[in-house]
Amino acid sequence: MTWVKKHLIAFAALAVLVYMLVPNVIVAAFSFNDPKGKYNYNFNEFSTEAWTNPCGAQGICESLGLSLQVGVIASLAATVLGTMIAFALGRYRFRGRSATNLLIFMPMATPEVVMGSSLLTLFLMLGVPSGRTAILIAHIMFCVSFVVVAVKARVATLDPKLEEAAADLGANPRQTFLRVTLPLAAPGIAAGGLLAFSLSFDDYIITNFNASPSSITFPMYVWGASARGVPVQVYVIGTVMFLLALVVVMVGQLISSRRNRQVV
Amino acid sequence: MMAGQEKGDLSLVALTKSFATFTAVHPLDLTIPQGSFFALLGPSGCGKTTTLRMIAGLEEPSGGRIHIGDTDITETRAYQRNVNTVFQSYALFPHMSVMDNVMFGLRRRGDKNAKAKAGEILELVQLGQVADKKPTQLSGGMQQRVALARALVNRPDVLLLDEPLGALDLKLRRQMQMELKRIQQEVGLTFIHVTHDQEEAMTMADSIAVMNAGRIEQLGDPATLYEQPRSTFVANFLGQSNLVRAQVNPGGTDRIVTVRVHDTDLEVSREHLPYGVDDVWLGVRPEKLRLGEAGGPNQLRGIVRDVSFSGVATQYAVEMPWGQELIVVQQNDGSARAVLGETVSVSWAAHHGFALDASQDAAAGAELVEDHG
Numbered sequence: 001m002t003w004v005k006k007h008l009i010a011f012a013a014l015a016v017l018v019y020m021l022v023p024n025v026i027v028a029a030f031s032f033n034d035p036k037g038k039y040n041y042n043f044n045e046f047s048t049e050a051w052t053n054p055c056g057a058q059g060i061c062e063s064l065g066l067s068l069q070v071g072v073i074a075s076l077a078a079t080v081l082g083t084m085i086a087f088a089l090g091r092y093r094f095r096g097r098s099a100t101n102l103l104i105f106m107p108m109a110t111p112e113v114v115m116g117s118s119l120l121t122l123f124l125m126l127g128v129p130s131g132r133t134a135i136l137i138a139h140i141m142f143c144v145s146f147v148v149v150a151v152k153a154r155v156a157t158l159d160p161k162l163e164e165a166a167a168d169l170g171a172n173p174r175q176t177f178l179r180v181t182l183p184l185a186a187p188g189i190a191a192g193g194l195l196a197f198s199l200s201f202d203d204y205i206i207t208n209f210n211a212s213p214s215s216i217t218f219p220m221y222v223w224g225a226s227a228r229g230v231p232v233q234v235y236v237i238g239t240v241m242f243l244l245a246l247v248v249v250m251v252g253q254l255i256s257s258r259r260n261r262q263v264v
Numbered sequence: 265m266m267a268g269q270e271k272g273d274l275s276l277v278a279l280t281k282s283f284a285t286f287t288a289v290h291p292l293d294l295t296i297p298q299g300s301f302f303a304l305l306g307p308s309g310c311g312k313t314t315t316l317r318m319i320a321g322l323e324e325p326s327g328g329r330i331h332i333g334d335t336d337i338t339e340t341r342a343y344q345r346n347v348n349t350v351f352q353s354y355a356l357f358p359h360m361s362v363m364d365n366v367m368f369g370l371r372r373r374g375d376k377n378a379k380a381k382a383g384e385i386l387e388l389v390q391l392g393q394v395a396d397k398k399p400t401q402l403s404g405g406m407q408q409r410v411a412l413a414r415a416l417v418n419r420p421d422v423l424l425l426d427e428p429l430g431a432l433d434l435k436l437r438r439q440m441q442m443e444l445k446r447i448q449q450e451v452g453l454t455f456i457h458v459t460h461d462q463e464e465a466m467t468m469a470d471s472i473a474v475m476n477a478g479r480i481e482q483l484g485d486p487a488t489l490y491e492q493p494r495s496t497f498v499a500n501f502l503g504q505s506n507l508v509r510a511q512v513n514p515g516g517t518d519r520i521v522t523v524r525v526h527d528t529d530l531e532v533s534r535e536h537l538p539y540g541v542d543d544v545w546l547g548v549r550p551e552k553l554r555l556g557e558a559g560g561p562n563q564l565r566g567i568v569r570d571v572s573f574s575g576v577a578t579q580y581a582v583e584m585p586w587g588q589e590l591i592v593v594q595q596n597d598g599s600a601r602a603v604l605g606e607t608v609s610v611s612w613a614a615h616h617g618f619a620l621d622a623s624q625d626a627a628a629g630a631e632l633v634e635d636h637g
Contacts, residue, residue, distance in 0.1 A: 159353070159355065161351055161353055161355040162355050162357060162358075164322050164342070164349075164351070164355065165349070165351060165355035165356075165357070166343075166357075166368070167321075167322070167341070167342040167343045168320055168321075168322065168342050168343070168347075168348055168349045168415075169343075169348065169368050169369035169372060169414065169415075169418065170343050170344075170369050170372035170373060170418070171343055171368070171372050172343050173343075175372060176343075179368075180357060183359045184358070184359055
């Protein structure tokens with residue numbers, strides 16, 4: 001009994017971990033199911049059918065492709081814009097700086113339903129047709145805020161003296177940025193970019209308002225399919241996404257732990 | 265350009281820096297000879313770092329010019345100047361190895377021998393074995409030497425040191441002072457060292473400019489500044505001084521003048537007396553005062569009010585009849601020690617005294633001395 005008491009914290013931690021990971025385990029397990037009927041709710045029989053034929057469900061790979069495309073473009077654009085905004089806010093004092101700081105938070109604070117519907121109104125007014133372009137514009141818009149927050153936190157910890165030292169050693173402003181500022185801000189920029197990608201890839205509500213029948217993203221596909229019965233392929237893609245995220249996080253951990261080991 | 269100027273001398277001509285609410289540096293004229301070890305000494309906020317940053321190109325002057333030799337560099341940007349800085353915080357690039365830090369400047373100019381030169385300079389500062397480490401893996405003293413190497417390797421016309429030893433502990437600081445002096449003599453570059461530590465400035469520099477409130481109070485070699493301060497600020501900021509109010513008696517010889525201190529006539533060298541002033545502060549350094557009678561005319565009697573023994577020396581506070589306490593430092597050389605409450609004579613040689621215009625505040629600079637003991 002005392003052994004249990006001693007390791008209570010470990011048990012609690014394990015329980016929380018299980019709580020967090022059970023959904024992913026279920027997704028992974030059911031990706032190997034051969035469901036009886038159209039609903040993939042009961043484990044019927046082990047099968048690798050969905051894994052060997054991930055595009056087997058109609059329209060699934062088109063929607064996945066669109067989501068990846070939108071995610072990559074939106075996160076890249078948002079990362080570039082957000083990084084510039086973060087540097088401006090973190091480095092310079094200018095009129096309207098605090099107002100900008102506040103406004104940057106607005107998209108994060110606004111309910112997505114409101115944002116989605118107002119964007120639709122805006123696009124209709126401006127004559128922007130619903131579909132891929134409208135979705136991209138919307139995604140870049142709400143991703144920028146998150147990138148700004150991630151990069152600004154990093155910029156705040158950068159010692160401006162390092163840039164002075166670079167200039168002092170003969171680096172022109174461009175070289176200073178490329179060789180000193182950018183490498184040091186990179187972890188924040190990478191974090192912002194990844195966050196933007198996952199937000200864009202994941203978004204359903206705002207996307208749904210601005211999509212056209214020919215621009216069905218992956219979340220929209222899954223939502224649409226859930227009424228008719230989610231195909232097993234969705235579970236396969238879910239599992240792959242989870243594994244990919246795991247790999248990215250592990251690589252990140254590895255890099256930072258190697259860095260830290262050098263430091264100690 | 266002034267006549268007779270050496271090729272690489274740094275000269276500041278009426279250099280000024282004003283901020284919105286105050287003037288950090290009043291028009292400053294200064295020539296620093298090539299190859300010298302020069303110190304800008306003063307309390308924090310005196311304008312010494314601002315001056316340094318203007319020379320580096322990191323701060324834009326409000327007025328005045330900066331020349332190196334015949335070249336006017338006032339309008340050039342920091343990265344265009346052949347001037348390098350050792351920052352107080354070192355400002356080493358954390359994402360680069362020690363080697364890459366040191367090569368940074370050379371690479372910016374496309375030096376083909378960057379690696380060899382950097383290796384050489386790392387040997388000079390005795391860091392050859394840590395070239396592949398990251399700066400954060402090194403101790404403070406080692407980081408300091410990397411910062412020095414990173415600046416030195418570019419062979420700048422002027423090397424600027426901004427309180428470079430401030431973050432080190434006392435023992436390491438002493439060691440680095442010797443090291444810096446050795447390196448400066450070895451490479452023969454002009455070093456400008458900004459510090460608030462008077463001992464550090466005196467140990468290392470060939471000449472010192474004492475700055476106060478954006479102006480140079482006095483410029484000279486360390487011994488002259490110490491022995492013949494020209495203001496109460498310098499007298500107090502560089503070491504301790506006993507300052508006694510005195511009136512100059514008329515007459516005197518070419519060499520000696522007498523001054524009157526509370527009914528006693530005391531002698532002081534004429535060359536240590538400001539011209540045309542009757543009311544003066546007579547100053548004597550504590551270690552120049554002797555307990556007991558020395559036979560000369562400069563003698564005051566008082567009561568010992570405090571004795572503190574520090575091993576190499578004993579410091580006394582001797583109260584004068586008019587209430588002022590004089591500080592006397594007696595070397596532990598075997599001479600008789602006084603005890604608390606004893607009435608003693610305090611004496612000194614005429615040429616050890618100096619006189620300053622009495623219109624100045626006697627305490628100027630004293631409260632600014634930071635104790636680095």
